[in-house]
Amino acid sequence: MAPRQRHPSRLKISPARRLAAGGIPILLAAALAFVALGCSDTSSDDNQAASDAGVTTETTNTSEAASADTAPATAASVPSTTAPPTSTRAEVIVDVKVTQILGGPREATVSALREGMTAPLLPDPLVSPLDVLSGGPAPDGIPSIDVPEFERATDVGFLQPQEAVVTLTLNGDARAYPVQVLIWHEIVNDTVGGEPVTITYCPLCNTAIGYYRQLDDRILDFGTSGRLYNSALVMYDRQTESLWAHYTGQAIAGALTGSQLEFIPVATVAFETFLDEHPKGLVLTRPGGFGRQYGTNPYANYDSPDGRPIFPVNVPDPSLPLQTRVLVIRHGGESVAVQHDTLQSEGVLSLDLDGSQVVAFHLPGTATPIQHDQVAFGRDVGATGVFDPSVDGQMLTFTRVPDAASSDGPGGFTDDQTGTTWSILGRALDGPLAGTQLQPIEHIDTFWFAAAANDPDIDLLATP
Template sequence: MKRTTFYWTWIILISCVAGLCYAMYWFYRIPPAIEPMEGSAFAESWSGNGSILTVYTPAFESVAAADQYLNDNGLGLDVEINGKHRFYPYQILVWHEVINDLFDDVPVLVTYSPLSDTGMAFERTVDGEEMVFSVSGSLWNNISIFVDATSGSRWIQLYGRAADGEFVGKELRPIMAKTISWSDWKAAYPHGDVLTRDTGATRDYTRNPYGNYAATPAVWYPLTSVDARLDAKTVVYAVSVGNLRAAYPADVITSIGEARETVGGVPIEVTFDEALGTVRAYRLELDGNAGDELVVTRGFWFAFAAAYPGIHLYELP
């Protein structure tokens, strides 16, 4: 009897260890490249059960009030409209992903995709009509997808473009949104407004529901392509140059401070703004001076590489 019990104990133990190893393998592996079709990497996330609540009527508070709970090193989006600044902390956005705001009479859509770590803002109008968006519960290449209330079309965050439905192919106009730490933002804009925890939902905004996801090499859902030039979760800053994107590894651009090159025939300058602790980019004029500022999006390499196969990657000379 004792021998039988001992035998089954070992069988159960070995099975548990094997199961754990198998689970860890699938958790830490990067999915192989599959055929690059926009619809092939759609996936339903756990948010499909309605646990992520869209914010439709955001409230704002002072820097002093927000400073009581925001982490100094925590990141967020700085959105500027007509010289006014608002800060949308990732501590809040990670729980909601989509904020429908009206900022100085401009309909603004603020979005954050936790799995790709990309934050972007857009004007939420299509063909001159104001739109309302919500979390879809779907992902594409681990990038969050939002849906409009008018047609139910699904919009891929990194493109700001509808992937299906009545508005397929339509694009939202991006708004300059800089990824900045709370400590840098409050120092630069002490009189700015900060998205408050008064979202209508009961959430612990001091906790990240994704745990240590950002610190592991895991990519949770399939990718349309994998680019091995960088590790999947290397943080990069992607500069929008027309329809093209150029990626600059965060550690490289913060180290050298400035890079000048030509992307798609357009001369640009990419700089690390020490005062704001973020990366900015500009078109270069004929005289070599900085011209119009370009949209820069911070996030994980795998997302940009999948969304823009063959994306230009800056390398040190």
């Protein structure tokens, strides 16, 4: 029998105080200037589910492609409660045809982006304007991807096996967004499984987050504001030009002040993990026309526990060095953080959050994109996954397979109850429960300063 997993004890963080970043490395400052300058200028089941969600294969003369998806191209089926009647759709064709739900028109609201966070007729902002700083580029200077193009995972030739991709699956539609693309664009407005979503990555705080971009009866889309809060991306929506904090998904200034986006659980894993599980899943391609050096990292040597954030941040008393990698889990109104080193050592941690059991996995084999000057060749920091461990009312306990990273295939975990093999993405690959998918729980791989600055009440978990 596998040893019982230890439940981490909680260490409460002390009250917040001001910490200013200083001593920015010359190379890092130069890299930021370079970014600013550059920015101014699976299986058949996967295929059928994606087809139902508005994704179809473009017709070719190969029998393999013809058999992959046979459904005709149709608009995504979205209930009227999800997409208002005024929403429009567009189709993008590269290797696949993707139906997109577009954002609404610009509304007659005062713009916090262009007229200021305290402009007349706007609600009071949630944060001090003095803490929202210019990052260098103008609004949209780092251009979001608003017409994303995709190819099948099996056809991708520009990614290394260990290279980081941000992935999610909605309504059977599996997508992967290479960090080598996100690092230059930061925001992708997309439609996945018939749902309007936004996928984001902030290299300054090393954080990937997904949101549903529907807010009540609005369909929003987002761009980069050129501003930073707690050394992290500040987005703006193009409908009201309100400002949004990336980490919290909350509008901090503008007509929508106080509004909250709904999060989508996403995971950052190695490309080979996504490829193994979803060979016919869709991978965001390198967009043309932007002149970016995709595959290179303009933040070389930034991912270091000894480093400091580039811009000032508000953080509690630092229980950890500011750029320590942590896993943040947000569930049921409670948020906790655990050091990556702890999770990497344990392999599996069982946690109790807000009265619910969750399980966190760590699997080696994923490169950090912001250490080496080439995105694919950073040190191995591994991947994480967080899930509800119950299946059909049975609570499962898990063990990481010894030498999981060197074994064939993505399976790295087994449950003690049935001996089923599971992947870092929570999918049962082999055994009595094969084909079962664990319910993902919202989690964030990030730096400690981002977690502490944006959530001063967060609990830091440490094993005894």
